[in-house]
Amino acid sequence: MSHVRFENVGKLYAKNAWAVEDFNLEIQNAEFISFLGPSGCGKTTTLRMIAGLEENTHGKIFFDNEIVSDPTSKTFLLPEKRNVGMVFQSYAVWPHMNVFENVAYPLKFKKMSKEKIYESVMDILNVVELQGLELRKSHELSGGQQQRVALARGLVMRPRILLLDEPLSNLDAKLREKMRKDIRKIQQEFKLTMVYVTHDQKEAFQMSDRIVVMNKGKIQQVGTPEEIQNSPKNEFVAEFIKSGE
Numbered sequence: 001m002s003h004v005r006f007e008n009v010g011k012l013y014a015k016n017a018w019a020v021e022d023f024n025l026e027i028q029n030a031e032f033i034s035f036l037g038p039s040g041c042g043k044t045t046t047l048r049m050i051a052g053l054e055e056n057t058h059g060k061i062f063f064d065n066e067i068v069s070d071p072t073s074k075t076f077l078l079p080e081k082r083n084v085g086m087v088f089q090s091y092a093v094w095p096h097m098n099v100f101e102n103v104a105y106p107l108k109f110k111k112m113s114k115e116k117i118y119e120s121v122m123d124i125l126n127v128v129e130l131q132g133l134e135l136r137k138s139h140e141l142s143g144g145q146q147q148r149v150a151l152a153r154g155l156v157m158r159p160r161i162l163l164l165d166e167p168l169s170n171l172d173a174k175l176r177e178k179m180r181k182d183i184r185k186i187q188q189e190f191k192l193t194m195v196y197v198t199h200d201q202k203e204a205f206q207m208s209d210r211i212v213v214m215n216k217g218k219i220q221q222v223g224t225p226e227e228i229q230n231s232p233k234n235e236f237v238a239e240f241i242k243s244g245e
């Protein structure tokens, strides 16, 4: 059973301004899938449509065969009902809160006892290797540690899907390399479905089960890193891969 399914999904901002057009894709359970493509190709818009932060104007989106968004039948499941975790580059760690409070934040809206919240946060801090730093404020953390806080905050609700939008772009090359491996390890350990937005080919090729190459709002090719690399489906994919950007 596919976990997330897009059926002819489109996002039209203004007349003839398609951010995403005729998007068809099935994301499998526990799959790591990357959206790869140049700036403005529609990666973030597609990710936000999964989260429910953006409404598709056309087509249908399903989670486990249940419709979560369909403008024709006016169906739209609110973001807080989707159980989707998010780690966005722009979601910085809140400076007025310590590590524990940052990670516990999403649980505040759930009916959970203090003890259970404590247990959940400490569990996740172990997973992202931040144990012992619970009381630190963000200015007392390195860039990589801050990114781990954001990751822990995305994971703490035990979401069924984790969405990541360029989460490593602020980090230096060495740290990026380590975080790529760590994120992939967590994804495999927890059998999470992850959707990862990047314009960095190396990142997509290294981490993904499958890659969706996009251009101008449209899917150009969906395939494993090997398929994309060895058998590009059209000129755009071939050129994009060749350019290495």
Ligand SMILES: Nc1ncnc2c1ncn2[C@@H]1O[C@H](COP(=O)(O)OP(=O)(O)OP(=O)(O)O)[C@@H](O)[C@H]1O
Pocket (backbone or CB within 6 Å): 013, 014, 018, 019, 020, 037, 038, 039, 040, 041, 042, 043, 044, 045, 046, 199
């Ligand atoms: N709120 C909006 N109103 C109008 N157009 C928008 C809006 N948001 C995005 N767009 C347009 O939709 C297209 C896709 O944008 P999107 O942010 O999804 O691309 P992207 O691939 O994530 O780009 P980047 O890698 O630069 O973040 C772009 O042409 C963008 O200008």
